[in-house]
Amino acid sequence: MENISDLFLSQDGRLTEHQRMLMTDILHKLIADLETVVRGELATLLMEGGSAPPELLRLLANEQIEIARPILEKSTLLRDVDLIEIVHNRSEEHRLTIAMRARVSEQVSDALIEEGGADVIETLLKNPDAKLSGEGMEYLVAESRRVDRFQEPLLSRHDLPSELAHRMFWWVSAALRRRVLVDFSSVDPTGLDRMLQDATRRAIASHEPGDSVAERSVRLVARLSESGQLTIGFLKCSLRQQHLSVFVAGLGRLSGVNATTVWRIFRDKGGESFAVLCRSMDMSRNDFASLFLTLAEARGGQHVRPTSFLKEILDLYDAISVANARAALTYWQRDDAFQQALDDVGDVG
Structure with missing residues (x-):
């Protein structure tokens, strides 16, 4: 695996495009037979190399979280559809890792809100690079009435509409009420x-x-x-x-x-x-x-x-x-x- 990865990830042009396709196919077949520790090392190598094929990354991103974590955290080659599939079909740890990504689209956020528990949603709310849809934001504001831990992260978001912030006024703590009144003012x-x-x-x-x-x-x-x-x-x-x-x-x-x-x-x-x-x-x-x-x-x-x-x-x-x-x-x-x-x-x- 190390020899194949070294050839595959080299930047000196030793492999033609056809050879790279063959190497991808070989790695794809080897992954299922590799020990967990080795698969984890492979995932790290592929992320560090920066030239891994998306299909290999998708395969490893669906592995157990110890293997998938570096790819879920950092890979920009995973598409929204790949991430949403993982959100729906993998563990809460996978969802938590996706919620911490440097970029989370509205579609992925909606899937995390639908499938994730309180830890995942709180992490998503605290991620300034996660985009939330209007429907998702409104749902979480309503949920914050019964889930106190959502309140402060919601009111700290720069994209929370003033109307929703003032809706939260009636059930948040005195300290957060003051934040609503001082920070949120504009009316369309x-x-x-x-x-x-x-x-x-x-x-x-x-x-x-x-x-x-x-x-x-x-x-x-x-x-x-x-x-x-x-x-x-x-x-x-x-x-x-x-x-x-x-x-x-x-x-x-x-x-x-x-x-x-x-x-x-x-x-x-x-x-x-x-x-x-x-x-x-x-x-x-x-x-x-x-x-x-x-x-x-x-x-x-x-x-x-x-x-x-x-x-x-x-x-x-x-x-x-x-x-x-x-x-x-x-x-x-x-x-x-x-x-x-x-x-x-x-x-x-």
């Missing part, structure tokens, strides 16, 4: 009108006809707004008196955000989403701090966070730009239907 101007129209339709559809508490609250804050009496002070007073529908309606009126999204923010105990809403209104830092503390008290004194938590929220409030806050709200309003669907699934589970 061409899609903005459509987003807001969708949000408006959902907001209208969420209100049943009749004289409900919510509708009476909306009418009340409308009158107060027209007379200039809808203020931050009024919102704090509504909270202290536990008029939550009035508070939500007033906050929605002042911010221009639909009731569905405001209620979602009100129920979110983390506080970051409330900071986003207030920042979008360009509320002063002092007004925000006062309103935030009043909200915490209204939710129940036993749930009030320590002083250090208020400092963290205020630091976040200072770090978020008004533009980023408004972008986040645009995505959240557009995404209400999706979030509601996830909540429904969670409730059933």
Whole structure:
């Protein structure tokens, strides 16, 4: 094997093309009879030589992982169809090695997502040279709700769309929430009108006809707004008196955000989403701090966070730009239907 490989891989032109074809055929027939250690050495030699025929590389890439690893890691002669076949038919170690390649196409990534376990997917997400399809990215964002280890690698990817990042906001940790709010801001101007129209339709559809508490609250804050009496002070007073529908309606009126999204923010105990809403209104830092503390008290004194938590929220409030806050709200309003669907699934589970 060493003698044949030495001849085959030599660069001094000792073999004609016909002879190289014969040598390839000989090696192809020998591979099945060689010991594992020898096959591994052959795989390394072929990779180092750089002139190996693709058919030999494909054969060795399908071997056990000790033999296949150097080829799966480094060979640029393997086609996507070869890699996808290996993903579907070989071991998890083969898939893990492919996920670490210097170049992974969308098609190969889709196959890895379909067949691979959490280790493979996390490795793929951490590979900056791996391309993910839109469908694959959206699936992994949804999966990140139950698989925490996907969250940080997803939010670290340069190709994660802002819309999907803001979708993840509702289930990631406080630290990752801050990353979403600071790093992901852009809204496609061409899609903005459509987003807001969708949000408006959902907001209208969420209100049943009749004289409900919510509708009476909306009418009340409308009158107060027209007379200039809808203020931050009024919102704090509504909270202290536990008029939550009035508070939500007033906050929605002042911010221009639909009731569905405001209620979602009100129920979110983390506080970051409330900071986003207030920042979008360009509320002063002092007004925000006062309103935030009043909200915490209204939710129940036993749930009030320590002083250090208020400092963290205020630091976040200072770090978020008004533009980023408004972008986040645009995505959240557009995404209400999706979030509601996830909540429904969670409730059933």
